[in-house]
Amino acid sequence: MPNYVRDFVFVLLPLLVLLGVLPFFYRNELLLFNFTIYFALAQGLNVIYGFTGYLPFGYVGFFGVGAYGFALAIIHLTTSPALALAIAGLAALVLGVILIPLLRLSGAYFAIANLAAAQAVYHIVSNPDLQDITKGPYGVSLANVFAPRLSYYSALAITALASVVVIWFRNSRFGLALQAIRDDSLSAAMAGIPVVRQRTIAWLLSALIAGLTGGVFAWHISVFYPETAFDISISIFALVFALFGGATTLLGPVIGVLLLYGLYNLIGITIPQYFQLIYGILIVVLVLFLPQGIVSLVSRRGIRVP
Amino acid sequence: MSHKDALLRVEQVVMRFGGFRALDGVSFRVAAGEALGLLGPNGSGKTTCINVISGVYPPSAGRVFFADRDITGKAPNLLARMGINRTFQSPRPFLSLTVRENVELAAAYGGRGSLPMGIEDILDFLELREFAEKPAEGLNSAQQKRLDLARALATNPRLVLIDEIAAGLNPLELRKMAQCLRALASRGIALLVVEHLLSFLEEVTDRVIVLNAGREIFEGSLRAARHDQEVIRVFLGTAAHAG
Amino acid sequence: MIVHAVMAGLVFGCYFTLVGIGLNLIFGVMRIVNLAHGDFLMLGAFAAFWLYTLLHWHPLFSALAIVIGFGFLGLALYYLFVPRLQAARDAEMLSIILFFGVQQFIEALASIAFGSSERSLPGAILGRGPVRLFGQAMPAAWIFSGAISLLTVALVYVYLYRMRIGILTRAVMVNREEALAAGINVDRISAIAFGIGLGLAGLSGVFAPFMLGSVTPAIGGDINLSAFAVTVLGTLGNPLGTAVGGVIFGISMMLMQTYLSSWANLLPNLLLIGVLLIRPTGLFGRETRRA
Secondary structure, three states, X not given: OOHHHHHHHHHHHHHHHHHHHHHHHOOOXXXXXXXXXXXXXXXXXXXXXXXXXXXXXXXXXXXXXXXXHHHHHHHHHOOOHHHHXXXXXXXXXXXXXXXXXXXXXXXXXXXXXXXXXXXXXXXXXXXXXXHXXXXXXXXXXXXXXXXXXXXXXXXXXXXXXXXXXXXXXXXXXXXXXXXXXXXXXXXXXXXXXXXXXXXXXXXXXXXXHHHHHHHHHHHHHOEEXXXXXXXXXXXXXXXXXXXXXXXXXXXXXHHHHHHHHHHHHHHHOOOHHHHHHHHHHHHHHHHHHOOOOOOHHHHOOOOOOO | OOHHHEEEEEEEEEEEEOOEEEEEEEEEEEEOOOEEEEEOOOOOOHHHHHHHHOOOOOOOEXXXXXXXXXXXXXXXXXXXXXXXXXXXXXXXXXXOOEHHHHHHHHHHHXXXXXXXXXXXXXXXXXXXXXXXXXXXXXXXXXXXXXXXXXXXXXXXXXXXXXXXXXXXOOHHHHHHHHHHHXXXXXXXXXXXXXXXXXXXXXXXXXXXXXXXXOEEEEEEEHHHXXXXXXHXXXXXXXXXXXX | OHHHHHHHHHHHHHHHHHXXXXXXXXXXXXXXXXXXXXXXXXXXXXXHHHHHHHHOOOHHHHHHHHHHHHHHHHHHHHHHHHHHHHOOOOHHHHHHHHHHHHHHHHHHHHHHHHOOOOEOOOHHHHOOOEEEEOOEEEEHHHHHHHXXXXXXXXXXXXXXXXXXXXXXXXXXXXXXXXXXXXXXXXXXHHHHHHHHHHHHHHHHHHOHHHHOOOEOOOOHHHHHHHHHHHHHHOOOOOOOHHHHHXXXXXXXXXXXXXXXXXXXXXXXXXXXXXXXXHOOOOOOOOOOOOO
């Protein structure tokens, strides 16, 4: 069985089936929805961080733009949710294209510039001067298209899409070339790899995933504010989930979301400061002792992790 | 050498970094299948020269032609596909990929037509087969240098730029590497060999040019270079390397 | 009005230089991004607040104590984290993530200890009534904080350019490997630079209640962005360039607040992105990706 089939059958399929049937047995659909969203975001971030090494601190920018793309399409254009989702993805792609020049920056500079870009978009969207267009800081309400079940399964479809991209990257020459670029972009160019084109594709795919996720998020929760959609901790959660499990793998982000977001829901909601405290310590310990994530406990023994 | 025979023509290339002229009007030619040595003390512009030819940065002035096509300022990945490749002074393999993946990627993306040497042949030729499935991170420096060269060969190059490959190799590795480069030249691959170690260079080629402070000060045989007054003068400071 | 904005901008520029310079020193010497910089500043602000509220210490007095205390904290943190970090292949990237964890830790601890309410100190502690500077009236607390900032930046200059250990520090900044090869005790130099960097963060925190308004445990993130904007503007890794960045930042912030106040909070972000995109190499003299 080829590796990509194995990854699909043993990791993605069980996850999709589980998330697909759980709503029939488990009442807290919002919790399931949030898990699904983070599966999608952690894999979307994995696409850019795990395979190209760019650290997108401002990943939430794409998510927020997607959420607002969806909301404004519903409000101003009164489109169907399906078309609004497409517009959400498109909005994130447009932001991704605008930010392509950031890919020239390396290391810390990229991470900081990307964070600044997400903040800038937030300040624009939430500006009271633009109230007629974006509703400014007062938030949007989309009660007329509220459809929890449908939006939940749309989120599941986006998770599937994000995971398929990761499976593709993990088992193809294209993904290998991305990792080569991550390791050494000049060497990669010398090996004939079209460096700029390849990493732009990864960047835009990653942006698209976050934009679609933001759109479906807007659809599902239906009332939200700029600081909800552009909450920097969304970037950070997705990043830490992916890192904790192990970036560059399909399984790593899944494990990260299950364990850490599970932990968050056990203690984080009631006493957020204590969760933040544990979180901070966890990140420090992770970087110092297990920078390749939990899956590296297995993969460093030479066993292939999906 | 007539115009027609030249595979690589470097014409009046100038490279400025800020106010500093790393290359100050350098011109030379390399014929198909020829090995040319590039000598000079530290900071004389040798590596800059290789970087300009391999497209790392475009020159401030001057032109570079390859097989009669103007390649000045072209991106490295395009040059790789045209048949120019290189190694690095400190080796730069893809550390998280296996040795085989390193070579396969270069063959897949940079390869021109069918390889005269298959990937297995290249791994054998550079004695890398036993590490083929290991991540490049685990190789020692000499092995990483060979991997750099293996990756370059996998693109089926017509010209390979070799940047200080002898540095840090032990005598046995040196002898093998020299054999290796001679074998490449005999297969018709042109080489531009930047080297400090003259005893190594003379095993590979006799024709050299010598740079000093971004200018060419000598062109001819290595034997003649050793007796050239100006070459001796600029190398006096680095006599220890003159082997 | 424009003269006033520029003058106030200069004063704030001195302060923002102080805010950025510690971050920059640490990055310059060890290529470590202290993403918790703004949170150490926040801790400094709270320390000054409590020292005043409980013990009635004058901020100048607490400043001294805080610089020393944070300096030693910095030394401890250096030996705890940095050598281990630098052994990794991608230390710069990992440092961002690690210090993000430290940031979360500090913020959580501070909000458990202090709650989320806003704390401020009356400006009158630092001097009564407005002070006229070149004909422009400004709160005495601004002038005081600006002057202390200027003095501190001057001391950093003396350290880096007039003292032996500072000159060695600059050698490490220029080329770590060469410095190691030349027998410089890079580890000790780095540890001291880390201590100074944290001390400066704490010191700028002391004046935060006067310059930035009230403080809460959550202000660290926003301050980080301003600090990064200042340092990137004036060349990351070059502490004195920070002064240029600080002044540009201070003046443009004051101009924005005077003429376009609802968009003022966009400024640090746009300045950052703009500078990074327009002069990614020139302004801070470090290579970016070539291919």
